[in-house]
Amino acid sequence: MDKKLRRKVLSASLIGSSIEWFDFFLYAAVASIIFNTQFFVTDDAFLSTILAYFGLALSFFIRPLGGVIFAHIGDRIGRKKTLIITLSLMGFATAGIGLLPTYAQIGIAAPLLLLLFRLIQGLGIGGEWGGALLLATEYAPKKQRGLFGSFPQMGIPIGLVLAYGSFFLLTWAMPEEIFLAWGWRIPFIFSLLLVVVGLLIRKGLDETPAFVQMQKEAAEKNEVRRLPIVEIFKKHPKEVLITTGAKFVETGPFYIFTTFIVGYGVSSLDVSFEFMMLAIMAVSVLTTIMIPVMGSLSDRVGRRKMFLIGATAMLIYAFPYFFIVNTHEPMLVILATFIGLVVIWPPITAILGTMFSESFSKEVRYTGVTLGYQIGAAVAGGSAPLIAEFLMNQFNGSSIPVSLYIVMTAIVSLIAVFAMRGESAQDKEDRLMNAE
Secondary structure (H helix, E strand, O other), rough: HHHHHHHHHHHHHHHHHHHHHHHHHHHHHHHHHHHHHHOOOOOHHHHHHHHHHHHHHHHHHHHHHHHHHHHHHHHHHOOHHHHHHHHHHHHHHHHHHOOOOOOHHHHHHHHHHHHHHHHHHHHHHHHHHHHHHHHHHHHOOHHHHHHHHHHHHHHHHHHHHHHHHHHHHHHHHHHHHHHHHHHHHHHHHHHHHHHHHHHHHHOOOOOHHHHHHHHHHHHHHOOOOOOOOHHHHHHHHHHHHHHHHHHHHHHHHHHHHHHHHHHHHHHHHOOOOHHHHHHHHHHHHHHHHHHHHHHHHHHHHOOOHHHHHHHHHHHHHHHHHHHHOOOOOHHHHHHHHHHHEEEEEEEEHHHHHHHHHHHHHHHHHHHHHHHHHHHHHHOOOOOHHHHHHHHHHHOOOOHHHHHHHHHHHHHHHHHHHHOOOOOOOHHHHHHHHHHO
């Protein structure tokens, strides 16, 4: 691969992924301070917050459907075309949220329209991740798949930094009443400009070599391909279950460390919203740096081994995390976040996408990686802040049930990846191609 193509592939994968996650995290950043008071208006503050977190979870529940729809398109007509559709869809929905009237202005229609736009966002991100991943891994040299596959994962902390950073700057630059009145809308509307940038970058890239090869083989054999969603459960049912379970420990704790902790910090730890935003942003910058380092390392030591080490570390850290956070010391809150997101999470997330990609044959790879990732995210990701908030309320503010929830996600993922044995589907394809 020449340097120019390498830059195009990695930048198209990273920038598009970052924009999608920026749009997605905007809601998470202000769910517990804007949407619970301006859209989900009730007489009970706890219920309003739960409803706001439900809006976060709802987009996760629809992500598998978006994944099925766009993975079908991606496996049939191409990765590149699908990514253009998903990015456009996400931009439309995000700008729509920024323009929505509040509950005080249009009543019950406000939260209903907000949930509708969150559903559209969920559809978009459901198809985006698998496409961005395959854009990187299907271009990657075999010995650098871990590095290439880590680039779409870098989009997660980058999108988070952009989303939280925009709100931090706004709360710093304008009076609180102006931010609450209309200032929070600016990042949502601004995302349209980022989407245009992402579309221009992706437009200049060709289809992946694996998809081109797949189309060529189908034409030579005069094959009429079946629905990828049907083929995936005939060829790779075990891999779908394994990848779904593997996703648990990567997604559940992440949303505890980055979303739930914001509302928890403001309401229970006596730290400001601005402080929590700044702390998570600073740590996420370091996380972004660590992800490609871990991805490259996996090319040498093996992805399964790295994942098992990271998942075990997450299991061990579940109780110390809240022990450190509950000291109410701001610097220790930062330390707890640092350990979770910079030390423990990168070995898990950096290799997740590549490990998923290698598990499925190219004919159904988009569908396979998307199903595993999005079903796992729906079950353990978007619901994590909702579950944590509920557990805290049910157990009088005790963090022990939330720590047990993190332990549960780690155990599920450890069991799943222990079952991942033998030659991967992608390695088998490489071996057969070399033999020919």
